[in-house]
Amino acid sequence: MGEWVNGKMRKGTDAETAPEMTEDSVLLGIRNLCAAYGKVEILHGVSLDVRRGTLTCIIGPNGAGKSTVLKSVLGQLRVTDGSIRFDGREIRGRATHKIVRDGIGVVPQGRIVFSEMTVDENLDMGGYTVEDPAALRRARERVFALFPRLAERRGQRAGTLSGGEQQMLAMGRALMTGPALVLMDEPSLGLSPLFVDMIFEKIGEMKRSGMTILMVEQNAARALAASDHGYVLDLGENRFDGPGQDLLSNPDVKRLYLGER
C-alpha cells in the first residue's frame, strides 16, 4: 500500500513489492492528470493504473475530483495537463464518441436512462455505434444473460422500472458495445439495501466475465471490499492507494475517509 504526498508516492512504502506494471497489464494508465471546469482546476496531477481484468475503485470526500477523473477519461472536460493512455494509446483530447468506439463504456451517475423508451430501445441506444447486427444481437444476449430481469421487462418503459432495475439497465446499456473498460459513477447511489447487494453481485459477475472496471463510489467500505485495487483522492490529488482490503484495514483511511473511529 502507498501513501501519496504532494503528488508523489512517499518513500518507505512498499513500492518495491508492488507488482510490476507493464504496458501490457495496464489497460488504463493516467499520469499527472490536471483538469478544470472553466477556470477552476479540480485535478492537480492525479495518477492511477487500471490493470486488465480487475475492478478498481476511487473513493474520497465530496469535491475530491472522483467523477472528474471519469469525465476526463471520456473527454468531457478540459484536461490541462498529463496523459491518459488506454490500451497503449494516448486518448487525451480525443472526442468522446471516438473514445466510446475505442472500447470504453460508461454507466453515468444517478442511473440515467431514457425513461420514455422501452428497455429494448435503451439497449439499442447503447449499441448505437455497433454496425454489425450479429454483434449487436450477441451483445443483447450477453446483457440479458447477466440481467435476466431486463429480458423479462424488455417491452416496458424504462421510467416505470424500479430504481434497481433502472441501474441494471444503465449497466446493460453500457455493455452493448462490448467495451474492454467500463466506467461506473456511484452505481449504488440511492438504492435500497436489497438492490445494493444485487448491483455489487452484478459488478462481480461482470469482472469474472473478463471485463475491466473503474468505479467511483461513496459506499466506500463496500467498494473497497469488492475491489482489487483502490485509490483515495482528496482535493484533486492522490492520497492513498493499494489493494482494496489493505485500504479497508488502514487506520488512516478508516479515520479520514470511511467514517469509522
Add this chain to the structure above:
Amino acid sequence: MTEPGILQVRHVFKAFGGLQALSDVSFSVPRRGIVGLIGPNGSGKTTLFNAVSGLFPPDRGEIVLDGRPIAGRPAWTVARRGLVRTFQVIRVFGQMTALENMLVAAPGLDARAEKERALALLDRVGLSRHAREYAADFSYGMTKLLEFARVLMPGPSLVLLDEPAAGVNPRMRETLWSIVRESREAGTTFVIIEHDMNVMMTLCERLTVLNYGEVIAEGPPEEVRRNKDVVEAYFGKTAERAER
C-alpha cells in the same frame, strides 16, 4: 392522552394514471421526533413527501400540520408554516453562489445576521471554502450538502429529508447526522428517507415502511427490522448480516 404530534397524514391516496402510488397511507410524526421512512425504490416514499410538502394535492385524505389542514395547499404556504424539504434529485440555483443559495432561504433577519448564519451552516457541512463559487460547478455530493444546509437556513419546525446522505462521503455523513440530532435538540422535527439502515436504527425513534404505496409496517426500529414482510421486501441479505 399523548400530544397529537406536529404532522398527521390520514388515509392519503394518490394515483398517477393507472399507477396507485399511495394507497390509504396514514402516519403521525411526534413533535421534536426523528421519524424514518423506508421502503424499496419506487414504493412511494418521495410521492408521500411531495404530497405532504404541497407539490401536488393528494387524491383523497387529510394532511394536518400543527393542527391545521394543509392537503392541497401550495408548497410556499406549507413552507411558511414551517415545513421544508430537500429533494432526492437535487435542486439548487446553479447560477448563484453557494452563499446566495443559502440567502434565498433566509428567515428574514437583518442582512448581516443572515449572512453569518449562512456561512456558519456552510462551514458545518464543509463548504465554507466554496461559499463564493457557483453551485453549478459543484460535484453531486457537494450539491447535496448545500441543499442540506439550505433547508436548515429558515429555522424550520419540520424538515423532510429525501436521501440527504446519498452521494455524500461517509465521514461527512456522520457530520450530517450530528447536525440533525443537534437541530432536533433545538426543537426541529425530522422525517427522513434513507437507505442506510445502520443510520436509521440509531437515529430514528420510529420507522414507517412503505411497499407498493402502502404502509406495511410501523413502529420502533428494532421491531420493524424483525418484521418478516419488511425483511422480504426491503432488507434482503443486509438484515441477515445485521443479525449476525
